[in-house]
Amino acid sequence: MIKTGQKRHWQIQAGNEAYGMRLDKFWAGELAEQGVSRGRVRDWIESGHALVDGAAETRGKRKLAGTELLELAEPADAVNPDAPQPESGPLPVLFEDDCLLVIDKPAGLTTHPAPGCPDNTLVNRLLHHWPDIGADRSGMDPSRPGIVHRLDKGTSGLIAVARTEAARLTLASDFAERRVSKVYLAIVHGRPEPPAADIDAPMGRHPSIKTRMAVLPKGGREARSRYRTLWTDPLGRASLVAVRIFTGRTHQIRVHMAHVGHPLLGDTVYGDATRMETLAETMPDVTAERQMLHAFWLRIAHPESGETMRFLCEPPEDFMGVLRGLGRICLRVGLVGMPGCGKSTVLGVLRSMSIAVFSADECVAELYEPGHDGAEMIRGRFGGRYSLENGGVNKPSLFAAMLEDDAVRREVMDMVHPMVKHACEKFFEDHxxxxxxxxxxxxxxxxxxxxxxxxxxxxxxxxxxxxRTGPFRESRGLAPETLAAFDSWQWPAADKRACCAWEIRNHGDRAVLESETRRVVRELREAAADRGEAHEQWLERLWPQLAEELDGES
Incomplete structure (x- = not known):
């Protein structure tokens, strides 16, 4: 049996990742974040404070099979030479009484001392502001007094702290028995599909990178999360998601969201550097300097009264800045009209105003050039029937076939239209x-x-x-039959107009057409500004609405 008179006790079921590992090295890896060195672990094992499958083990070099039940205890007389010291620093307080604190932890602040971070932690600041939590007065663990759960250094938001040992034991039990509800906000790459889902993916130490965690096919510990997409930016670059965790594994949200293909923005460990670089190109004035993760909502029972307590913590400015940047995108405008209505002239006016424009006709002309995708697909499908000797498309021949045979027209459109759509989407991304x-x-x-x-x-x-069918058609050299065919391929004018919020009138006067175009551009710019303001207001309303929804969930 483990000797009596111990302070802390740990019990872990070893998994496959522990196969062949020394006992002292295993425990050193498990306890590193709690400030326990390998040397101290070895001393505890050699002094009889370790069990392997219930039997005492004093050899730190014992090799593990990866199936054992392991236990380790800290001796009662163990002294921590690196006990944290009080340090000043801001700590936003959301709640305080004699036994409980709820803090809004700033990003960049480690929760408690560890070998790589012995000071400037949340614990150091707690000891400065509330000396009563120190081990000499509270009887709590001197290395992490009051800590019942933790947030990563780069994660901001809500963290509960016990001020007494009795409160710590109660809160620790509530966290262990999953009677506490925690919901985080995360900004992730891409658009999650499905938009909401449960993630049940056991986790453990990465098999080759011991400083990382990973989803493990075998031997991992239970890890369950549930995400819900709250918003995706119009370009689909990134999404705001709410994540509820049902277990408290190290780096759980970061690992789970990366596991389903949507790592957190700014996550240098589990993130996607290539996607971050691409995103930075479209948001040059906005950067994610840390993983975009914020502990937003917490529901706990008061450790003395048992009263249910709910806390909401809105995201900090850096998190909000990324959301604003994602919402501050180009207003993407489509320009349509019946064939021969003057759209090309309008494009010329827009270019003279230094507005970026995309022309589907110009895109198709490029696709039909030798060696380009459109030309290759046309040649591959029709066996060179509509191709030139240089590999380009014989446009007059292909157009004649499309006029004569509607099946050919539909087939060509089915090939070319997706390529034009892709090019158009890339155009909007570039701008x-x-x-x-x-x-x-x-x-x-x-x-x-x-x-x-x-x-x-x-x-x-x-x-x-x-x-349109008279002077404009004649100026373009189109036969009446050709223009009629173009018309037949498109919706009637009334149906097109019904889908459009803006209208540019072209009655044959170039000066009036330019004036009309400039008027609509002014209105569109105002709409773009209004949309940015509406996004900001939506974000302000989102947080209390989300908290109310979470409060209604079990």
């Missing part, structure tokens, strides 16, 4: 930092791009039919 950008795509509405979120707003160029 994400602009106030607005405009894409002229004749079949934008017919392709459902406005419903798919490719564009935010659609502008309709209105032109009387007598101009």
């Amino acid at each position: 994400a930092h602009d106030c607005l950008a405009v894409a002229e795509v004749p079949l934008l509405l017919e392709g459902g791009w406005h419903d798919d979120g490719v564009v935010d707003e659609v502008v309709y160029v209105d032109c009387p039919d007598e101009l």
